[in-house]
Ligand code: ATP
């Protein structure tokens with residue numbers, strides 16, 4: 001029955017995988033909090049216009065990847081393919097433009113109609129950060145350092161490298177664009193069809209092409225760094241020096257680009273070799289023209305987004321579940337009191353597992369399967385004495401203790 005399958009490119013996230021995702025998001029959230037970011041949760045769908053205007057009609061996402069539909073009221077709606085556009089919209093619609101700088105963290109599902117493969121889904125999840133209102137390189141340094149710290153605290157720092165480049169300011173980019181167009185026009189016939197189309201609309205994006213023939217031409221293409229004007233060069237050097245002084249390792253990749261006009265100066269990716277073709281785990285850059293493009297006042301911005309699925313695949317061990325305490329009633333009469341004890345322990349912050357049925361042997365087996373650290377066994381005799389048997393499930397040691405002491409005695413198992 002096809003209707004019981006999840007839609008292509010979507011999946012049910014359970015158990016270890018779910019814990020992996022939660023772990024990535026909570027480490028990201030916690031570090032962002034330490035950096036003074038506040039969380040924002042924008043709607044999962046927006047008017048399609050929001051994405052068309054910010055991502056550009058010519059971008060891959062808008063031309064090929066949007067989950068767009070008309071709702072019952074006839075509005076053109078799109079499930080968000082990324083987080084920055086919605087945040088830029090929220091920034092303007094909530095009148096935050098006088099409250100600068102704004103530092104936002106976000107987390108949640110994103111939707112793109114792409115060909116599903118390892119590390120590439122149609123519903124995937126991101127954490128991301130944005131700083132709005134800071135024109136100076138300090139913000140670039142800060143968001144990149146935050147990303148590096150997140151990878152470090154997730155224990156995947158040594159599996160990733162930071163690649164960084166500068167797209168310069170408008171003047172530098174225009175100069176580079178001209179030489180790039182001249183260069184690729186000279187090799188027009190050798191370019192892939194996609195790249196030939198980009199030559200008119202979006203020539204910088206050719207550098208991003210994965211086509212083999214294109215890659216050979218790209219290897220010989222002129223370098224952006226030769227066309228940075230003085231101010232852009234100084235901006236980039238400040239970013240590089242700042243990162244170096246924080247001990248963030250990086251490698252300058254002159255081919256790293258973002259295609260859209262409002263991207264400028266810093267572009268970066270944290271990539272890994274471990275995941276095959278889908279190697280980018282964090283991608284970001286500076287987008288000083290974006291808010292203006294959306295109809296807001298000119299406001300600089302810089303940020304990144306990280307793929308939660310890809311990061312969680314890099315984790316060497318899924319985060320462990322806390323070990324529960326098993327409460328085990330033996331016999332009918334113990335059921336009610338056992339419920340009460342489990343309840344009290346849970347109120348006191350303990351993780352408690354209580355099976356719903358079965359004899360002592362079956363319940364002990366369950367405790368073992370749940371990796372319980374201790375069992376509180378309640379038989380009729382013990383209950384008459386207002387006590388329980390507490391068994392350490394690692395050492396096997398056990399003793400009878402008064403129920404009143406239970407909460408305290410269990411603190412050894414926290
Ligand atoms: P790619 O080159 O892999 O297509 P992208 O340039 O489209 O990535 P961004 O839009 O910059 O990616 O998104 C930031 C991050 O989100 C990526 O580095 C990646 O980790 C993750 N990501 C993007 N698209 C997907 C997807 N379809 N499935 C899973 N993760 C994704």
Ligand code: MG
Pocket residue numbers: none
């Ligand atoms: Mg993509």
